[in-house]
Amino acid sequence: MDKLIKIFTKESALMPLAAIVMGLLFGAVVMLAGGYNPVTAYGSLVSKVFGNPYDFGETIREITPLILTGLSVAFAFRTGLFNIGAEGQFIMGMTGATLIGVKLQLPWFIHAPLAIVVGAVLGGLWGAIAGYLKAKRGVNEVITTIMLNWIALFLSNYILNAFLLQPGQQRSYPIHDSASLSIGWLSELMGNARMHWGTLLALIAAVVFYILLWRTKQGFELRAVGLNPNAAQYAGMNVSRSIVKAMFIGGIFAGLAGTFEVLGVFHYQVVAASHPGYGFDGIAVALLGGNNPLGVVLAAILFGSLTYGSAGMSFGADVPPEIIRVVIGSVIFFIAAHGIVRWVLRPIYGKRKKGEAA
Incomplete structure (x- = not known):
């Protein structure tokens, strides 16, 4: 278990996860700007994927x-x-x-x-x-x-x-x-x-x-x-x-x-x-x-x-499907923009480094 935790706290694993979360959040902001409810939209997305055997x-x-x-x-x-x-x-x-x-x-x-x-x-x-x-x-x-x-x-x-x-x-x-x-x-x-x-x-x-x-x-x-x-x-x-x-x-x-x-x-x-x-x-x-x-x-x-x-x-949720392309594009953007993601994850890495030094 300790090894598994170490794997998922490495930068190589956290960077994609953080980029995905930031992409989803950016998509939510775009939906709010367009007058759509992001919670309902993402809920509908999950329901479409897992709602029944055919869609899955x-x-x-x-x-x-x-x-x-x-x-x-x-x-x-x-x-x-x-x-x-x-x-x-x-x-x-x-x-x-x-x-x-x-x-x-x-x-x-x-x-x-x-x-x-x-x-x-x-x-x-x-x-x-x-x-x-x-x-x-x-x-x-x-x-x-x-x-x-x-x-x-x-x-x-x-x-x-x-x-x-x-x-x-x-x-x-x-x-x-x-x-x-x-x-x-x-x-x-x-x-x-x-x-x-x-x-x-x-x-x-x-x-x-x-x-x-x-x-x-x-x-x-x-x-x-x-x-x-x-x-x-x-x-x-x-x-x-x-x-x-x-x-x-x-x-x-x-x-x-x-x-x-x-x-x-x-x-x-x-x-x-x-x-x-x-x-x-x-x-x-x-x-x-x-x-x-x-x-x-x-x-x-x-x-x-x-x-x-x-x-x-x-x-x-009456959200245009093009919004998903915005989400995917923003995920790719955050993957490419390592500096932004590292800045967001800096508190996590700061705590880890202090712990390792201690």
Whole structure:
């Protein structure tokens, strides 16, 4: 118990918690300024998330892609790279899964795994493009990943229109049942919420993230290159290969997020006019989670709950759902503004330091 208390009194743990509380308080101030009751609004949000099995299941469904896109961004950050392209990798994962799910007819034990692998690999390859340009041409990955987001959107729309579009619709044909990841019995238990195996696989991906980065030789090399590429090269590590590999692995996580949305939630893909947004939200999730796999999972739970619960605020307290984006934005602001949070927490740290000195 003493160890647990020490963990949660460390600055690394208190900073995100304090940022969340300050973000919620700032959101309450905005609601009061707009003439809304923040107590009723937050109460409606909690009721929307936990009020019944269906809403709780849909909240879990909302959390799942955020875990994977958060892991995608966090993995790149841990290796010294800025993966702003999780959105494009997400879209390519969706497209790959849709192609396999619609065009092939195979036994379920081959069809679903193949669709998962293809979606993940396409997402990884999309990330590897930016990694290659960074390693071989010195092009900043922030620029290339942002550009690749739009290329992925338009390329995906082209593939849908050319090969997969259902006549008279702006969406693809539905995937075959053999490629579906839906869990029928669990969906019925959760009031027909869209539950799927992707949630379990997302949690497994967080474990893989930790093992790969901190328990393998490859992970050590990736982290070493991220911390100091010159020293890593002097030690005999292949810096260029590590950069491409890091972006490829990050792309796999984001590609899996898109894959599970197709195979587990919608069972088709639409011709989109804009990005779905999960990749961009993954940046916030990674920041709040401290680029740590456990932190990413917890941050995804918070962001997913806030996002899905915002509908409850709208119906229960007549609060615009955009207020939740204000709350999320303020949380990110306080995470970035370490000085403000440290100033707020100064009395706590002052007491701790006096106690340690005594």
